[in-house]
Amino acid sequence: xxxxxxxxxxxxxxxxxxxxxxxxxxxxxxxxxxxxxxxxxxxxxxxxxxxxxxxxxxxxxxxxxxxxxxxxxxxxxxxxxxxxxxxxxxxxxxxxxxxxxxxxxxxxxxxxxxxxxxxxxxxxxxxxxxxxxxxxxxxxxxxxxxxxxxxxxxxxxxxxxxxxxxxxxxxxxxxxxxxxxxxxxxxxxxxxxxxxxxxxxxxxxxxxxxxxxxxxxxxxxxxxxxxxxxxxxxxxxxxxxxxxxxxxxxxxxxxxxxxxxxxxxxxxxxxxxxxxxxxxxxxxxxxxxxxxxxxxxxxxxxxxxxxxxxxxxxxxxxxxxxxxxxxxxxxxxxxxxxxxxxxxxxxxxxxxxxxxxxxxxxxxxxxxxxxxxxxxxxxxxxxxxxxxxxxxxxxxxxxxxxxxxxxxxxxxxxxxxxxxxxxxxxxxxxxxxxxxxxxxxxxxxxxxxxxxxxxxxxxxxxxxxxxxxxxxxxxxxxxxxxxxxxxxxxxxxxxxxxxxxxxxxxxxxxxxxxxxxxxxxxxxxxxxxxxxxxxxxxxxxxxxxxxxxxxxxxxxxx
Numbered sequence: 001x002x003x004x005x006x007x008x009x010x011x012x013x014x015x016x017x018x019x020x021x022x023x024x025x026x027x028x029x030x031x032x033x034x035x036x037x038x039x040x041x042x043x044x045x046x047x048x049x050x051x052x053x054x055x056x057x058x059x060x061x062x063x064x065x066x067x068x069x070x071x072x073x074x075x076x077x078x079x080x081x082x083x084x085x086x087x088x089x090x091x092x093x094x095x096x097x098x099x100x101x102x103x104x105x106x107x108x109x110x111x112x113x114x115x116x117x118x119x120x121x122x123x124x125x126x127x128x129x130x131x132x133x134x135x136x137x138x139x140x141x142x143x144x145x146x147x148x149x150x151x152x153x154x155x156x157x158x159x160x161x162x163x164x165x166x167x168x169x170x171x172x173x174x175x176x177x178x179x180x181x182x183x184x185x186x187x188x189x190x191x192x193x194x195x196x197x198x199x200x201x202x203x204x205x206x207x208x209x210x211x212x213x214x215x216x217x218x219x220x221x222x223x224x225x226x227x228x229x230x231x232x233x234x235x236x237x238x239x240x241x242x243x244x245x246x247x248x249x250x251x252x253x254x255x256x257x258x259x260x261x262x263x264x265x266x267x268x269x270x271x272x273x274x275x276x277x278x279x280x281x282x283x284x285x286x287x288x289x290x291x292x293x294x295x296x297x298x299x300x301x302x303x304x305x306x307x308x309x310x311x312x313x314x315x316x317x318x319x320x321x322x323x324x325x326x327x328x329x330x331x332x333x334x335x336x337x338x339x340x341x342x343x344x345x346x347x348x349x350x351x352x353x354x355x356x357x358x359x360x361x362x363x364x365x366x367x368x369x370x371x372x373x374x375x376x377x378x379x380x381x382x383x384x385x386x387x388x389x390x391x392x393x394x395x396x397x398x399x400x401x402x403x404x405x406x407x408x409x410x411x412x413x414x415x416x417x418x419x420x421x422x423x424x425x426x427x428x429x430x431x432x433x434x435x436x437x438x439x440x441x442x443x444x445x446x447x448x449x450x451x452x453x454x455x456x457x458x459x460x461x462x463x464x465x466x467x468x469x470x471x472x473x474x475x476x477x478x479x480x481x482x483x484x485x486x487x488x489x490x491x492x493x494x495x496x497x498x499x500x501x502x503x504x505x506x507x508x509x510x511x512x513x514x515x516x517x518x519x520x521x522x523x524x525x526x527x528x529x530x531x532x533x534x535x536x537x538x539x540x541x542x543x544x545x546x547x548x549x550x551x552x553x554x555x556x557x558x
Contacts, residue, residue: 011169079402104128110240111240137153175190206241209306227246283317288308337355346392
């Protein structure tokens with residue numbers, strides 16, 4: 001770790017300075033970076049002007065100041081409302097991945113190095129002015145020698161090295177934070193950074209994006225209303241991606257769409273059905289369907305572009321999603337908790353009583369509300385807030401799905417305020433439930449479980465042999481885990497004290513009754529060897545009783 005700090009000392013200083021400038025100097029101090037990096041003390045002074053801003057605003061400014069890696073990190077973090085607070089997500093969602101384009105000479109050099117030919121040999125036409133520039137790459141319009149119009153995405157020079165450096169530093173800082181800060185260990189900051197790092201690194205490899213585009217294109221082979229740009233593999237590498245070019249109207253240009261005679265309600269319906277088909281039927285979906293990534297062509301044909309971020313739902317994930325929907329429809333708190341437990345990583349110390357109360361509140365909110373009136377985005381937000389409150393980690397793909405639904409709902413509402421996403425989703429939900437209950441699927445699950453049980457049965461003799469061997473050696477390891485053990489022991493203590501009290505009281509009664517009955521039968525006074533036994537016994541027993549009673553009450557565990 002120390003060697004890495006020396007190697008990247010300047011970048012460490014930039015990150016530490018950005019922390020301090022945006023009101024997070026306390027983190028620099030708590031991590032002990034000010035001494036290691038020899039930072040001037042003025043940087044750590046509290047800036048009242050900065051602290052006038054909200055935490056979310058300061059986080060956004062921090063990310064923007066540190067460039068591409070941190071902007072991408074923020075964009076990915078905005079898809080994780082189960083990890084990041086809602087107010088902060090609202091702010092970092094404003095992060096713009098737009099930067100100044102890099103020179104055309106560098107663009108051409110990268111293309112020629114990657115494809116092994118001069119630009120003039122590859123394209124009959126190549127526009128130097130980019131169609132768009134982002135933190136990782138920029139896109140240029142070109143025409144192949146065979147006449148096809150294409151969009152050529154080129155990775156920004158040096159960005160891969162910079163991102164690797166930043167991610168390396170972030171992982172080291174996360175490990176240091178978990179070592180020194182209790183809250184960082186509690187929220188597993190290192191695991192979160194590692195998860196985000198994988199997502200960023202995937203976007204650096206354009207061959208992955210090409211495969212994603214080809215896979216989604218196959219989903220709509222027989223749908224003439226949905227188009228996915230074809231990928232030209234011979235003109236694509238890890239740093240250059242060449243795809244079919246479409247010149248359409250952006251989905252956000254509502255007036256332009258109307259002027260061209262497009263029906264916005266039908267357009268909204270097309271987009272919604274396409275997304276739900278990807279999610280609930282195919283289990284592989286566009287993870288960033290914002291208005292800039294969707295075009296409308298003539299005859300209201302929808303084009304999806306940019307497949308750097310995608311989500312995957314396994315069959316089990318789809319079943320868990322169906323279970324959640326069914327539980328919510330049935331207003332079953334136990335069902336919702338069970339579904340969330342299956343979907344996420346619920347911490348062992350979760351307060352089930354408080355979790356149940358939050359689920360009950362959510363149930364009341366949507367009680368007796370018609371499905372067509374339920375706002376999908378709001379419902380997703382509510383669930384994610386509960387997950388965040390109770391530190392329930394939702395799998396990244398399911399969390400990305402939530403973000404996708406939120407983006408979809410916001411976009412569709414602007415196209416047609418009367419359009420109900422939930423109503424459009426209903427047939428897909430029914431199909432998912434039918435698929436779950438289909439005899440073939442049930443048989444497959446039974447066969448899977450039979451295989452598992454068969455394995456257990458086959459392993460049973462071996463395990464019994466091991467247990468027998470341990471019994472012979474009188475060495476059986478025993479581990480007892482009792483949740484809320486302190487409460488259990490306190491109650492046990494109270495029970496034992498009450499039992500002791502009862503035994504003493506019973507003994508006292510038996511002794512006194514015995515002495516009195518004995519004296520009565522003999523017709524004598526209660527005096528033994530000229531000693532008043534009953535009176536003295538009563539006095540001693542009474543003192544013992546009072547002392548024991550005082551001790552129990554003083555302990556507070558009666």
